[in-house]
Amino acid sequence: MIELQWLIPLLPFLAALLVHLLGGRMGKRVARLSVGINLLVVVVAAFQLTAYIAGDTGPQWMGLANGWGSLQLDPLSAIMALVVSGISLVVHIYSVRYMIEEPGYGRFFMLLDVMTGSILLMVMAGDLITLLIAWHLIGVVLYFLLAHNTEPPTAQRYAFWTFITYRLGDLPLVLAAVILFQAYGVLDFPTLFERIAEMPDVRTFMDLPVTGTVAFLVALSAFAKSAQFPLHTWLPYTMEGPTPVSALMHAGIVNAGGIIINRFAPVFVHSGEILHLLFVVGLVTALIGSVLMLTQNDIKKSLGYSTMGQMGFMIMETGAGAFALAIFHLIAHGLFKGTMFLGAGNVIGAARKHDGVPNDPLYDFLVERKSAPARLPWLIIGAVTLIVPLVILVMAHAWVAEDFFQKQGAIVLLFFGWITGVQVLFATHRLDSENPVRMMALIILSFALIVVGYSFVGHSFETFLYPDEVFRNALYHAAGIDAVTFDMLVILLALIVVLGWMGAYLTNVRRQRIDEGHGNARLTLYSLFSREFYVADVYDRMTVTLLDFSKRLNVWLKWS
Amino acid sequence: MSGLLIILAAFFLPLFPASLVFNRLAAGTTNPFARLALFIVWPQIGVALILWGDLAPAGTVLATWATLSAIFYAFRMLTVREVGRWAAMLASSAWPLVWLFVMQGPTAADLIAFTLAMTVAPVLMLLVRDALARRLEAAYTGLHGGLARDLPRLSGVIAVVTLAAMALPLFPGFFALLSVLSGATLGVALGILVTWLLWSWAGARLLQGTIFGPRSGPIADDLPRSTTWLVAGLVVMMVAAGLIWTGGAV
Incomplete structure (x- = not known):
C-alpha cells in the first residue's frame, strides 16, 4: 500500500513535465x-x-535511500493528500476556462502541477530533508504563480512580499532540522519521534532544550507560512495573482502552518511554553485579521483578511492543545474559502446588476405594502442570546466526551463557540422579519444541528488523527496553565466580550454618529485600521534603509 | 607556515578584504572564456593549498571572519545591477563557506565537491551575463526588463539559474548548505541562514529587474532552442551530480 503513496506526489510532477x-x-x-x-x-x-x-x-514509512527521500502513510498524510488533491482538481477544472485568454496558459498549468506536487510532498514527507525540499519549493512556485502575469508592477511587488516572507519562514525550519539531526542523529520521522519520546530532555546550543527550541523554530516557520501577525502583510495583497491561484493559496497553501505543527506534535507535546506562544499569536492574529476584514471595501482583500483571521484561529487551536481540531478547521475553511474565491467573480457580476442594499422599511411599508418588521423584546432576546448557545455547546460536548471539562483547551474552544453562537443570534435579532419568533427558532435549530454535528465529527476526527488517548491528553495537558489564572482569564474575557456587545447594542439603539462623543479616538483607531496598523509601511521603510546602506557600501568599495 | 598558507588561501577562498582582489580581477577580465576559467579554477587553488598544506583551520576567529564575509557580500549583492559583478559577489559570498566546511574535517573529495557546488551558480550566472550582453548590449538588471514576454526561453534560463543562485532545492548549493549547517555552531548557523536569505532577496530583485515588469529595451532574438536544451541538460547534470554527491544522506 505504501508503494502506491509515491504516485500521489509524483503524478503532478509528471503532469508538469508532460505539459x-x-x-x-x-x-x-x-x-x-x-x-x-x-x-x-x-x-x-x-x-x-x-x-x-x-x-x-x-502508519507506514518507505524511503528510497538510507538517508532521505521518503514518504509516510499515516492519518495526517492520508487525509491531507485527499483534501489537497481534491481542492487542486477543482482549481484545475476552474482554470481550464478561466485562464483560456491569458498568455502563458501552458506555463500556468505546469506551475499549478508543480505546486500540487510540492504540497502533496510536504504533507507526506517521511524525513526532515524531504520536508525541507517541499517546504522550500512551495514558496518558490507560489512566487511564480502569483507573478504569472509578468507585466503589472504591483503583481511583482506583492509576489515578492510573499516570496521573501516564505523564505523567512523556510529558514527556521532548516535550523530546526539541523538541531534535531545534531541531537538525535537521524532524519526519518518515525525513528526521530521515537527517540524524542525516549529522550525528551536532550540539550542543544546554549544548553537550551532541543524540544522547546525546535518547537519555537517550527512555530516561527508556521507563522510565516500561515500569515500570523506580524508576518501577515503578504496575504491580503496577493489578490493581483490569478483568481484560481488565490483559491488554491487560501484553501491549501496557507494551511501549511497548521500541518507542520501537527507533523511535529511529538515535539510540541514537550513544549508547553511554545503552545502558549502559539495561542497568543493566534489570538492576536485572529483579532487583527477580523478587524481589518471589516474595514475593507474590496471583496478579495476582505477575503484575504478573513483568511488571516481564520489562520489565527487555527494556530490558536493548536495552542490550546486541540491539534486535530486545527486540521478539521483548516479543511473546513479551505473548502468554503476556495468556494468563495471561485465564486467572487459571480458576486461582483451580480453586484453590478443589483447593489444589494435593503430598502428603507418606510418604503417597504408604503410602496411595497409589506407589514412593518417586528422585534422581540430585548430582555428576552438578551437572555436567549447568552444562555441558549452555551447550553447547546455544553450538552453537545458532554455527549461526545464526558470529561471535556477537565481540559482547558476544550473550555477555551467552548468559549469561542459560545461567542460565535451569541453573535449569530444577536445578528438574527437585528434582521428585519415579519415573524421574528419563527426566524429565531429556526436559527437556534440550525445552530444546534451544526454544533452537534461539529462536535461528533470533530471528536471522531480527533480519534482518527491521534488514536493514542494518552498522547491526546498529554497535548491538552502541555497546553494547560495554572487553574486560577485560567479561570480569571476566562472571566475577564467574558466580561470584555459582554461589555463589547452592550456597547454595540447601545450604539445601535441611540444611532450615535461615529464622530460624536469619543470622535477623535475613534477616528484615530479607524485610520490605524485603514493603514493596517502601518506594518507594511514599517517593512517598506526598513527595506529602503537596508538597500540604501548596501548601495553606499558598494560605492565606497567601488563595487569590488 | 600554516598561518601564511591560510592567509594565501584567504585570497582564493576569498575572505574580506582579500576578496577585493578576486572581484577586481573578475571585473577586469573581458574574455568570457577566461572569466569562466577564473571562476572555476580560483577557488580550487584555495582548496589545493588547504589540501597541500594539510591545513586544519579551526577557531572562532576564522569561523566568524568567514561567516561575516559571506554575509557582507550577500548584503552587497542586493544593489548590484551588472550581472557579471553580481556573479562575482555571489562567488565571494559562497566561497567563504568552504572554510566553515573545512573546519568539519571533510575528505579531499568532499571538499572539492563542496567547492564545486558553491561554484555552479556563479558560473551559470556568467553564461546568463553573456547571453544578456549579446542581445541587449549590456547585462544590467532594471535596464531592459520584461524579457518574459518576448524572450521566454532566455527568461526560463535566467529563472532557473537564479534559483540555483538562491541555493534552492534541488540545486547542489542547497545540499552543500545543509552539509555545512549539519556541523555548524549556533552563531555560524545563524550567519549561514542570513546569507541564504540575502541570496534569495538579491535573486528576487534580479528576476524583477530582468524577466518581470513591462517590456522595454531593444528587440532581440530569443535563445536558440538547441542552446536552451543544452543549458537544461547542463542543469539536470548538475542536479544529478549534487544528488549523487549527497548520496541520499547528509
Missing part, C-alpha cells in the same frame, strides 16, 4: 491532460485513505 514538453504540440488542450492526471491523483489519494482506514495496518 511543458507537449505544450507546443497540444496547444490549449494540454490543460485537459493536466486535469486528467490530477483526477487520477484524487482517485489514488481516496483509495489510500480508504485502504488505510479499512486495513488497520497503522
Whole structure:
C-alpha cells in the first residue's frame, strides 16, 4: 500500500513535465491532460485513505535511500493528500476556462502541477530533508504563480512580499532540522519521534532544550507560512495573482502552518511554553485579521483578511492543545474559502446588476405594502442570546466526551463557540422579519444541528488523527496553565466580550454618529485600521534603509 | 607556515578584504572564456593549498571572519545591477563557506565537491551575463526588463539559474548548505541562514529587474532552442551530480 503513496506526489510532477514538453504540440488542450492526471491523483489519494482506514495496518514509512527521500502513510498524510488533491482538481477544472485568454496558459498549468506536487510532498514527507525540499519549493512556485502575469508592477511587488516572507519562514525550519539531526542523529520521522519520546530532555546550543527550541523554530516557520501577525502583510495583497491561484493559496497553501505543527506534535507535546506562544499569536492574529476584514471595501482583500483571521484561529487551536481540531478547521475553511474565491467573480457580476442594499422599511411599508418588521423584546432576546448557545455547546460536548471539562483547551474552544453562537443570534435579532419568533427558532435549530454535528465529527476526527488517548491528553495537558489564572482569564474575557456587545447594542439603539462623543479616538483607531496598523509601511521603510546602506557600501568599495 | 598558507588561501577562498582582489580581477577580465576559467579554477587553488598544506583551520576567529564575509557580500549583492559583478559577489559570498566546511574535517573529495557546488551558480550566472550582453548590449538588471514576454526561453534560463543562485532545492548549493549547517555552531548557523536569505532577496530583485515588469529595451532574438536544451541538460547534470554527491544522506 505504501508503494502506491509515491504516485500521489509524483503524478503532478509528471503532469508538469508532460505539459511543458507537449505544450507546443497540444496547444490549449494540454490543460485537459493536466486535469486528467490530477483526477487520477484524487482517485489514488481516496483509495489510500480508504485502504488505510479499512486495513488497520497503522502508519507506514518507505524511503528510497538510507538517508532521505521518503514518504509516510499515516492519518495526517492520508487525509491531507485527499483534501489537497481534491481542492487542486477543482482549481484545475476552474482554470481550464478561466485562464483560456491569458498568455502563458501552458506555463500556468505546469506551475499549478508543480505546486500540487510540492504540497502533496510536504504533507507526506517521511524525513526532515524531504520536508525541507517541499517546504522550500512551495514558496518558490507560489512566487511564480502569483507573478504569472509578468507585466503589472504591483503583481511583482506583492509576489515578492510573499516570496521573501516564505523564505523567512523556510529558514527556521532548516535550523530546526539541523538541531534535531545534531541531537538525535537521524532524519526519518518515525525513528526521530521515537527517540524524542525516549529522550525528551536532550540539550542543544546554549544548553537550551532541543524540544522547546525546535518547537519555537517550527512555530516561527508556521507563522510565516500561515500569515500570523506580524508576518501577515503578504496575504491580503496577493489578490493581483490569478483568481484560481488565490483559491488554491487560501484553501491549501496557507494551511501549511497548521500541518507542520501537527507533523511535529511529538515535539510540541514537550513544549508547553511554545503552545502558549502559539495561542497568543493566534489570538492576536485572529483579532487583527477580523478587524481589518471589516474595514475593507474590496471583496478579495476582505477575503484575504478573513483568511488571516481564520489562520489565527487555527494556530490558536493548536495552542490550546486541540491539534486535530486545527486540521478539521483548516479543511473546513479551505473548502468554503476556495468556494468563495471561485465564486467572487459571480458576486461582483451580480453586484453590478443589483447593489444589494435593503430598502428603507418606510418604503417597504408604503410602496411595497409589506407589514412593518417586528422585534422581540430585548430582555428576552438578551437572555436567549447568552444562555441558549452555551447550553447547546455544553450538552453537545458532554455527549461526545464526558470529561471535556477537565481540559482547558476544550473550555477555551467552548468559549469561542459560545461567542460565535451569541453573535449569530444577536445578528438574527437585528434582521428585519415579519415573524421574528419563527426566524429565531429556526436559527437556534440550525445552530444546534451544526454544533452537534461539529462536535461528533470533530471528536471522531480527533480519534482518527491521534488514536493514542494518552498522547491526546498529554497535548491538552502541555497546553494547560495554572487553574486560577485560567479561570480569571476566562472571566475577564467574558466580561470584555459582554461589555463589547452592550456597547454595540447601545450604539445601535441611540444611532450615535461615529464622530460624536469619543470622535477623535475613534477616528484615530479607524485610520490605524485603514493603514493596517502601518506594518507594511514599517517593512517598506526598513527595506529602503537596508538597500540604501548596501548601495553606499558598494560605492565606497567601488563595487569590488 | 600554516598561518601564511591560510592567509594565501584567504585570497582564493576569498575572505574580506582579500576578496577585493578576486572581484577586481573578475571585473577586469573581458574574455568570457577566461572569466569562466577564473571562476572555476580560483577557488580550487584555495582548496589545493588547504589540501597541500594539510591545513586544519579551526577557531572562532576564522569561523566568524568567514561567516561575516559571506554575509557582507550577500548584503552587497542586493544593489548590484551588472550581472557579471553580481556573479562575482555571489562567488565571494559562497566561497567563504568552504572554510566553515573545512573546519568539519571533510575528505579531499568532499571538499572539492563542496567547492564545486558553491561554484555552479556563479558560473551559470556568467553564461546568463553573456547571453544578456549579446542581445541587449549590456547585462544590467532594471535596464531592459520584461524579457518574459518576448524572450521566454532566455527568461526560463535566467529563472532557473537564479534559483540555483538562491541555493534552492534541488540545486547542489542547497545540499552543500545543509552539509555545512549539519556541523555548524549556533552563531555560524545563524550567519549561514542570513546569507541564504540575502541570496534569495538579491535573486528576487534580479528576476524583477530582468524577466518581470513591462517590456522595454531593444528587440532581440530569443535563445536558440538547441542552446536552451543544452543549458537544461547542463542543469539536470548538475542536479544529478549534487544528488549523487549527497548520496541520499547528509
